[in-house]
Amino acid sequence: MCKLPRNGKIRYISFHIALIFWFSAILISCSEQKNSLTTQTSFYSMGSYVSIDSDKPFDSELAAMILDNAEKQISHRISDSLICRANSGDTVQLNSYLYSTLEMCERVYLDTGGIFNINILSLTSIWDFGSAQNNTVIPDENEINNAVEQIQNGKIILKNQTLSVKGGIDFGAVGKGYACDLLINFLKENNCNGIVSVGGSIGIYGKKSNGSKRIIGIRDPFSNDPNSVCALITAEDCFISTSGSYEKYIEYDGIRYHHILNPKTGYPVENELISVTIVSKNGAVSDALSTACFSVGIEKSAELCRKWDSEAFFVTADGKYYATSGLSELINMTGERKVIFNDSPA
């Protein structure tokens, strides 16, 4: 006797359950597409490919904005950036992290006897490396000598959070590591463990969500394949940067001119090295030291690394591998390669 009303009630309830289910599915699919909260993002900033991987969601738009803002401060190519204004003769006020990064660069400059120098725009602006291996033009000798003279007369004055420059700062040797610092700080503030990469400079905070440490490959400098690695580093809470003569170069008259310039000669650094990788607790330091150690060579690098509490991995042009002893538990060579751990001169 109650059959019809009961069926009606069941239909009524079923309809509403189905409606809720349908709306939930729509809402989930919408939120997957429009939410900027994500655990993985990639974008282009500071002339580099940037990627961030995290164990918890973070605001990817905010991360991109942090780097865009940093680029507007440090790029010598952006006409009203802090660095550009300082290069034009203004005294500019800096935020505390940018100021301390520049102080670090000045100390590395002194530690390397001036062979690491960010006041080098007069030289880097006349060598057009770009990323085109088929660029076949080098600056002429007079241009180079003028640039070297400008560098010799150049000066960076850091006082009370302000910067004045005589010459021109090019942040290229430090910028990617600096960007990694900003992004790792951002992840930390959001309670995220993760890994960031800015054009090959890497920053790592914490472990992966499965509890294991991250594995970073060091590019094989002798291979044309950018994904071929000669060594693996197990990493947690550190920053890794590499400088190599294979990255950017100009071929002219049968000679290869790489992009790591000696500010005292105006020409590329010449020594036994083809690549240096630095592992450090700070991104800007890892980036600066990778250039500095490449420039001074293996023998003087050991002292530099000790001073800056960093570890180094070297590859020589004749195919030998060296590393500071702090990497002995962390590094594994691939294939048949062998590494010599050595903190004293090679």
Added chain:
Amino acid sequence: MIRRLDIVIIALILTACGICHILFTQEKGQTALVEINGKVCDSISLASIKNGQTEKRTYNSDFGSFTLSISSNGIQFINSDCPNQLCIKQGKISNEGNCIICLPCRACIKIKGELLDGVTG
């Protein structure tokens, strides 16, 4: 007797199930991702391409155009607007975690993988 409301209920449940299936189904086998300006614009299952066959896909954006050649054993750039053609010179990638970047086109092709967390240098 089936009423109109029954049909509506069934339709709602079926479409909801369909949406959930699309959201949560994972493709097996190697997957290549194509990103332009940091956003994934294509996801290609390499396993879905028959052995010996090659598929070509062209992508156009404000940053430039490029063409990829995709086979069951890898993916590579075969054409690009970029001035230095470095992306093409890097050849084919096939291992998980590998990627090729074309900076002028802001394009990145990568094989999804878990082996390495990053490569420095």
